[in-house]
Amino acid sequence: xxxxxxxxxxxxxxxxxxxVKAVLEALExxxxxxxxxxCLEIVSSMxxxxxxxxxxxxxLFENAAAVAAGIEAALxxxxxxxxxHVVVFAGDGAxxxxxxxxxxxxxxxxxxxxxxxxxxEAYQNTGNQQSALTPPGARTTTTPVGxxxxxxxxxxxxxxxxxxxxxxxxxxxxxxxxxxxxKRKVKRAVEFEGAKYIHVHAPCVTGWGIDGxxxxxxxxxxxxxxxxxxxxxxxxxLVRVMKIKEKKPVEEYLKAQRRFRHLxxxxxxxxxxxxxxxxxxxxxxxxxxLQQ
Amino acid sequence: xxxxxxxxxAIAEAxxxxxxxxxxxxxxxxQTEIVENLAEMYANGELDAEYITxxxxxxxxxxxxxxxxxxxxxxxxxxxxGLLLMTEVLFNAAGMRLPIVMVVANRxxxxxxxxxxxxxxxxxxxxxxIIQMHAENNQEAHDLIPLAYKVAEDKRVLLPFILNVDGFxxxxxxxxxxxxxxxxxxxxxxxxxxxxxxxxxxPVAMGCYAPPPYYMEFRVAMEYAMERAKKVMEEAFKxxxxxxxxxxxSHVSAEHCEDAEVVAIAMGSLVGLVRDVVEEMRKEGKKxxxxxxxxxxxxxxEEVREALKNANKVIIFERSLSIGSDPPVTLxxxxxxxxxxxxxxxxxxxxxGGRDIPREQIVKVIxxxxxxxxxxxxxYEGVKEFEEVIP
Ligand SMILES: Cc1ncc(C[n+]2csc(CCOP(=O)(O)OP(=O)(O)O)c2C)c(N)n1
Ligand code: SF4
Numbered sequence: 001x002x003x004x005x006x007x008x009x010x011x012x013x014x015x016x017x018x019x020v021k022a023v024l025e026a027l028e029x030x031x032x033x034x035x036x037x038x039c040l041e042i043v044s045s046m047x048x049x050x051x052x053x054x055x056x057x058x059x060l061f062e063n064a065a066a067v068a069a070g071i072e073a074a075l076x077x078x079x080x081x082x083x084x085h086v087v088v089f090a091g092d093g094a095x096x097x098x099x100x101x102x103x104x105x106x107x108x109x110x111x112x113x114x115x116x117x118x119x120x121e122a123y124q125n126t127g128n129q130q131s132a133l134t135p136p137g138a139r140t141t142t143t144p145v146g147x148x149x150x151x152x153x154x155x156x157x158x159x160x161x162x163x164x165x166x167x168x169x170x171x172x173x174x175x176x177x178x179x180x181x182x183k184r185k186v187k188r189a190v191e192f193e194g195a196k197y198i199h200v201h202a203p204c205v206t207g208w209g210i211d212g213x214x215x216x217x218x219x220x221x222x223x224x225x226x227x228x229x230x231x232x233x234x235x236x237x238l239v240r241v242m243k244i245k246e247k248k249p250v251e252e253y254l255k256a257q258r259r260f261r262h263l264x265x266x267x268x269x270x271x272x273x274x275x276x277x278x279x280x281x282x283x284x285x286x287x288x289x290l291q292q
Numbered sequence: 293x294x295x296x297x298x299x300x301x302a303i304a305e306a307x308x309x310x311x312x313x314x315x316x317x318x319x320x321x322x323q324t325e326i327v328e329n330l331a332e333m334y335a336n337g338e339l340d341a342e343y344i345t346x347x348x349x350x351x352x353x354x355x356x357x358x359x360x361x362x363x364x365x366x367x368x369x370x371x372x373x374g375l376l377l378m379t380e381v382l383f384n385a386a387g388m389r390l391p392i393v394m395v396v397a398n399r400x401x402x403x404x405x406x407x408x409x410x411x412x413x414x415x416x417x418x419x420x421x422i423i424q425m426h427a428e429n430n431q432e433a434h435d436l437i438p439l440a441y442k443v444a445e446d447k448r449v450l451l452p453f454i455l456n457v458d459g460f461x462x463x464x465x466x467x468x469x470x471x472x473x474x475x476x477x478x479x480x481x482x483x484x485x486x487x488x489x490x491x492x493x494x495p496v497a498m499g500c501y502a503p504p505p506y507y508m509e510f511r512v513a514m515e516y517a518m519e520r521a522k523k524v525m526e527e528a529f530k531x532x533x534x535x536x537x538x539x540x541x542s543h544v545s546a547e548h549c550e551d552a553e554v555v556a557i558a559m560g561s562l563v564g565l566v567r568d569v570v571e572e573m574r575k576e577g578k579k580x581x582x583x584x585x586x587x588x589x590x591x592x593x594e595e596v597r598e599a600l601k602n603a604n605k606v607i608i609f610e611r612s613l614s615i616g617s618d619p620p621v622t623l624x625x626x627x628x629x630x631x632x633x634x635x636x637x638x639x640x641x642x643x644x645g646g647r648d649i650p651r652e653q654i655v656k657v658i659x660x661x662x663x664x665x666x667x668x669x670x671x672y673e674g675v676k677e678f679e680e681v682i683p
Binding site: 029030031032034041042045046047048050052053054055056057058059060062063066067068069070071072073074075076077078080083084101102104105108109 | 313314316341342344345346347348350351352354355356357358359360361362363364366380381384490491492493495496497498499500501502503506
């Protein structure tokens, strides 16, 4: 059996299976997987149809970080640390909203775990509701588009900076558009003892309104516009960024997805597009992303 | 070794002797001193376990869940709001059949905020699939900890175990306690050997999701395990009492019930007081008895039925409410008696939120029932006259 699949029930073209496979391959299957409730869990852990080739536990929606901490403590207590790394795969809702406190607790205690947030920018399992990581302007079922509301109002929470602020040894962002980069980051991450956080951008075909074949292309556009900078911190210091060869306008990224389509018609739409462009430009400046 | 110690120490010391691998808890009065004592043992190198300071009870329960899933023997403790905050995780732990052992230092729940003792907290998880016992005194609390592990980890059971101890009344009381020795505990409690655990050598998936063709069997299996636990516990009571020479009865302890017209039922630290009163009334020639309920889950319905078979009147001293219905123990007793005897049932709610329970009150309640001065039904003892206000 492989580490993940075959036979999982994710939508064709879903982003997160790319991430899960890349991470487990990088770790050569030496992993204890903890997975909160969400799309990944539902498509992979049905009784009698479990697709995991590694030890796996589905916790609850909000406590994957703490359950991982407990597993890590047990492996330490039982002298079984050599068996593998404790790895969390959690959605953006599980990480940045309901499970936020426990992510912080596990980072604060610096448990030797690798926490991977697959960021599909909404609660996809329950049908595309907004999370703290839904970007401004996106249409979700709880931030619908109407006369008074042009999709989500408000920011995307910066989980990478929050993780860095905890002083944990390794933090990175990655994208399913660049699985080899993700693999390298995983290998680097586990060289550090303590808590590691990798934030992985992972498109959702249904929630974002894209074609299954466009996943990698859309994921890459997010990086190439500067909206989704791929960065790496070791002990709080920025050590590497993925340079952008040719900066693309955010409109190109937005136009590729149904969840942003209204921005080009709604009276408030222009302002939000400009705001997103400003965020992208700021990222480019902040991380010096442009290739000289 | 007999020493005068406080309840929290007696509990912590028993936990230490059980050689847990992972301990995690979050402070809440009146539980806190239990884990503080364990922290001290850890700091002094007397406790060979991972000791984790969680950021909340929700995390503490989750951490011990993860550790237990990975094959560790674990311990946590809490009270009141902390138990309520753990609730979702505890249902999950029970469903995953993880033998987590925890102590609940019983305390009332908010609002209004109260740190004092009653049994409302533990009643909130009575349907979770967790074994629950109530200790009468600190010696019993001390002795029941190894038993809790033995039962919870038994392959015929595999369910979490809550040992209830009355907050302050036991946790903070000085009592002489015969402390167990390591040799004795080791002889009774084998190392934890899980049936399944997370391991890369033999990968399993835990906590899976079960669609309708599967779900029900898992839940019913928990019910079967709880039924088996009754027997497993009896074996353990017997073995333990033979080893340590202290016998607390079985799931219940029926005293003077054979010929009693009135039987008073209590759980936890109140038992001692009720026993005193019953003994005194016996000396006066009154046919009263005491039924101490030690195991609340699995509820020992047969034993209760047997103990009450000759009673005309039953008084249940209730330390919690089920707002909108009969209080919890009353519900259980009525259900146990259904279809057999039908004595008068007096459900007497008493001592909520640490309200004092004077001896005269117990005397008065039992005497009034004995003399037929009060009608059966639900009553509140020790409540002042009050006007209803919305706080
Ligand atoms: C306490 C609790 N509240 C709500 C839910 C319902 N629920 C299950 S998954 C989910 C959303 C998951 O979102 P995310 O973490 O972003 O993962 P995704 O489904 O997008 O992969 C919600 C709201 C739950 N399982 N538990
Ligand atoms: S709904 Fe979205 S996140 Fe969930 S499996 Fe489908 S594509 Fe993936």
